[in-house]
Amino acid sequence: MDPIHLFDLAGKQARWLSTDQSVIASNVANASTPGYRARSLQPFSEVLDKTGLQLASTAPSHLSLDPLQVQAASIKEENPWEVTESGNSVAxxxxxxxxxxxxxAYSLNTGIVKTFHAMLMSAAK
Known part of the structure; x- marks a missing residue:
């Protein structure tokens, strides 16, 4: 039976959502700081695309490749909706x-994990 990676994926997304919320809070906190440029994280789907999966080899003759390292979500400056006279780009x-x-997204994530956990618990009974 193959391992279930749903909980791992949900945990990664929850950590990404937490980081994204921190970046948003930082933008709001600096809304009146002159010259502050709004920042944002790259979308979670792009982070997943850059994450490599380890290949499973079932025989010694199979190629053994190292998995790609997980790349940290980079914070980038975003295109502002508006720029104030002070040069601040937070809208x-x-x-x-x-x-x-x-x-x-966090509510959906936790709802899926709760439902999947309930299915596993009912199957274990």
Missing amino acids: LEQELIKAGDVNR
Whole structure:
């Protein structure tokens, strides 16, 4: 039976969502700082695309390749909706929308994990 990687994937996404929420909070906290440039994380799907999976070899004659290292989510400056006279590029409306997106994604993540856990527990009974 193959191992189930759902919990690992959900944990990775939860950590990414936590980091994204921290970046959003930092943007909101610096909304009135002159010259501050809003930042954002690259999307979780891009982080997953850059993450390599280890190949399983079932025979010694199979090629043994090293897995790609997980690359940390890089923080990048984003294109602002608006730039104020002070050079600040934080749009509070945009940050609130992104915070709501993080909240919805986290709720979906935890809902899937709860449901999957309940299925495993009912199968174990």
